[in-house]
Amino acid sequence: MSHLRYALTIAFIPLFQIAVPAQQAAIALDKNDPELLAILAEIVDDVESARVKEQIPGLSIDIVYDQDVLLATGLGYADFEKQIPADPQTVYRVGSVTKVFTALMLMQLRDAGKLQLDDPIEKYVPEFTIKSQFPDARPATFRQVAAHYSGLQREAPMTHECQLVEEFPSVEEELKSLKNVEMVLPALTIYNYSNLGYDILGLALSRAAQQPYDLYVVDHILKPLGMNDSGFALSEQMKSHLAIGYSARPDGTYERSSHQECGMASGILYSTADDLAKYLSLFFREGPAGGKQVLGSSSLREMLMPVAVSPDWTYGSTIGFSVNPFPEGTHQMQQIHYKPGGCAGFSSVVIINYQRKLGMALLTNTYTPTDEKPDPFWIGYPLLRKLTPVLVKSLERTEDQMRKEMLPRWQTYTGRYVITDTSAVRILTFSEYDVSIKNQKLVVNVPELLPGSFVYMKEIPLSPYGENVFRVGGSSFGGDLMTFESNEDGSMMLKWRNYSFKRQP
Numbered sequence: 001m002s003h004l005r006y007a008l009t010i011a012f013i014p015l016f017q018i019a020v021p022a023q024q025a026a027i028a029l030d031k032n033d034p035e036l037l038a039i040l041a042e043i044v045d046d047v048e049s050a051r052v053k054e055q056i057p058g059l060s061i062d063i064v065y066d067q068d069v070l071l072a073t074g075l076g077y078a079d080f081e082k083q084i085p086a087d088p089q090t091v092y093r094v095g096s097v098t099k100v101f102t103a104l105m106l107m108q109l110r111d112a113g114k115l116q117l118d119d120p121i122e123k124y125v126p127e128f129t130i131k132s133q134f135p136d137a138r139p140a141t142f143r144q145v146a147a148h149y150s151g152l153q154r155e156a157p158m159t160h161e162c163q164l165v166e167e168f169p170s171v172e173e174e175l176k177s178l179k180n181v182e183m184v185l186p187a188l189t190i191y192n193y194s195n196l197g198y199d200i201l202g203l204a205l206s207r208a209a210q211q212p213y214d215l216y217v218v219d220h221i222l223k224p225l226g227m228n229d230s231g232f233a234l235s236e237q238m239k240s241h242l243a244i245g246y247s248a249r250p251d252g253t254y255e256r257s258s259h260q261e262c263g264m265a266s267g268i269l270y271s272t273a274d275d276l277a278k279y280l281s282l283f284f285r286e287g288p289a290g291g292k293q294v295l296g297s298s299s300l301r302e303m304l305m306p307v308a309v310s311p312d313w314t315y316g317s318t319i320g321f322s323v324n325p326f327p328e329g330t331h332q333m334q335q336i337h338y339k340p341g342g343c344a345g346f347s348s349v350v351i352i353n354y355q356r357k358l359g360m361a362l363l364t365n366t367y368t369p370t371d372e373k374p375d376p377f378w379i380g381y382p383l384l385r386k387l388t389p390v391l392v393k394s395l396e397r398t399e400d401q402m403r404k405e406m407l408p409r410w411q412t413y414t415g416r417y418v419i420t421d422t423s424a425v426r427i428l429t430f431s432e433y434d435v436s437i438k439n440q441k442l443v444v445n446v447p448e449l450l451p452g453s454f455v456y457m458k459e460i461p462l463s464p465y466g467e468n469v470f471r472v473g474g475s476s477f478g479g480d481l482m483t484f485e486s487n488e489d490g491s492m493m494l495k496w497r498n499y500s501f502k503r504q505p
Helices: 034-053 095-111 142-146 171-180 195-209 213-225 236-240 273-282 297-304 377-411 422-428
Strands: 006-014 058-065 068-079 246-248 254-256 322-327 333-343 346-353 358-364 415-419 432-438 441-445 460-466 469-472 481-486 492-496 499-503
Touching: 034 058, 034 068, 034 377, 058 273, 058 377, 068 273, 095 142, 095 195, 095 213, 095 273, 095 297, 095 333, 095 346, 142 195, 171 195, 195 213, 213 273, 273 346, 273 358, 322 377, 333 377, 346 377, 358 377, 377 432, 415 422, 415 492, 432 492
Parallel strands: none
Antiparallel strands: 006 068, 058 068, 058 358, 246 254, 322 333, 333 346, 346 358, 415 432, 415 499, 432 441, 441 460, 460 469, 469 481, 481 492, 492 499
C-alpha cells in the first residue's frame, strides 16, 4: 500500500432501519468475518493503486451492503497544495449524478398524483416545442427524457455541445434556442444522452410541485435521508470540507480547474461519499414512503426497471440510471445500475447491484473520463465485482448458522395441512400441504394430486421472508409466500394465496 496519507474506515455502520411487516428476512453480516475484512483491505489497496496510476489527487469511496456501510475511506488529498487529506465527508461536485435525484423527484411527484410518467413534458412546459422530421412524432414524455430515450440533442444551444464552455445557459435560454433545432432521433429508438432533456425535466417538475427544483430536492430528499453535507449551494460546513478540483499536467503535477457552471437539474449538486451511501441504501429497503423512506419500495424498483434496451441487449436505461449486464462468475451475469458524472475538476459515479444489495459511491477531484483516463465506473466496478463473491460466501455462512438456530422454531410449523375450502380442490387439483424439515431446511410437499394435474411440489425449500412468513423456493408456485398463523385454540394455519390450510392433529 502507498505510504501517502489517507483516512480509512472499514466499518459496519447501520445507516438506519425501518420495520416493515412481511419484509424480506435480512441476513446479518458477520462483522468480524476475516475473509470479508481481508477483501475490504485489499480493495483499499486496489483503489489507491488506481488513484496513483490515473493521477487523481483525491478520492473518496463508500461501499454499502443493504443498510450497512462496509467501507468508507478517503485517499490522497482534497486540497493538494495544503495537503488536506480526502475522507468520506469530503464535499465534491458530483456532476450528472445530480440526475438520479431529479429522477427520484419525478417518481415522488408521480406517486403524489402530480403527473404521470407518460405525460408529455410540454403539458407542464408549453414553451417546450421542437420540430421533428420523423413521421408519427410525438411529444417527449417524462419517462423518455428520464431514460435518455427521448430523441433530444445533448445540449442547447448547439455551441455548448461542440465547444468547451465554463457556464451553461439557463433553461429559459435553452428553451428559446429550440426554435432553431429539431429532434435528432425518433423517441425510444437509440439511447442519446441529453443534459437539455434533464434541464427541461427539472423545470417541469418544479412547476408540477409548485416549488423551486433545488428547494424541493433539499426538503423532500436530502433532509429526510440525512444528507446534511449535500446541496445546490455550499453551506459554511460544506465549504470547510470542499475538495479543490484539479486537472493533471503531463509532468505529474496538478493545476486548479475552473469552476464550471452546470444546469440545475442536470449537474450542479454537491455531495459526499457518506451522504451518497444513504441514497444508495434507500434502494435496498422495503416499505411505503414516509420519513427516511422518501420513496416507496415498489416505486424504487420501478426506477430500476429498463425503459429501453439496445437491440443486442448489451445495455439499457432506466429512470435515472444506465443498466448493463456484467459477468459475476463463470456462468452468471448481474444487472448493474450506475450513473457517472463529471464537470471541470471532478468525476463521480454511483453503482448499484440490486440483487446483491450492494452499492458504491466513488468521488474524485479531477475529471477522469477522457481518451487517456477511464470513466470512474471502471475504477469502481472491478472493486464491487471483487467483493461480491466473498460477501456472498460470508452471508451463506451466516445464513447456515441462522438456519441451525431457527430449526427448533421451524419444528413448530411441521405437519400435514388440509385445505379448509374443499370446493377449491377441483381447481387446485390438491387438498394438502405437507411441511417437514429435511437436511436442516424447512420444506413443503404436495403429497397427492388429482389425475391430470400439472402441479409439482416435492421437498421444495421455504426461505424466511418475515415473521412467520416464507417464500417458496421453486416448483409450480416458486416465489409465492406462505404464512403460518396460530389460532386461539392452539391449532396452526398455513395461508397461501387466497386459501387456508389447517394442520391436522
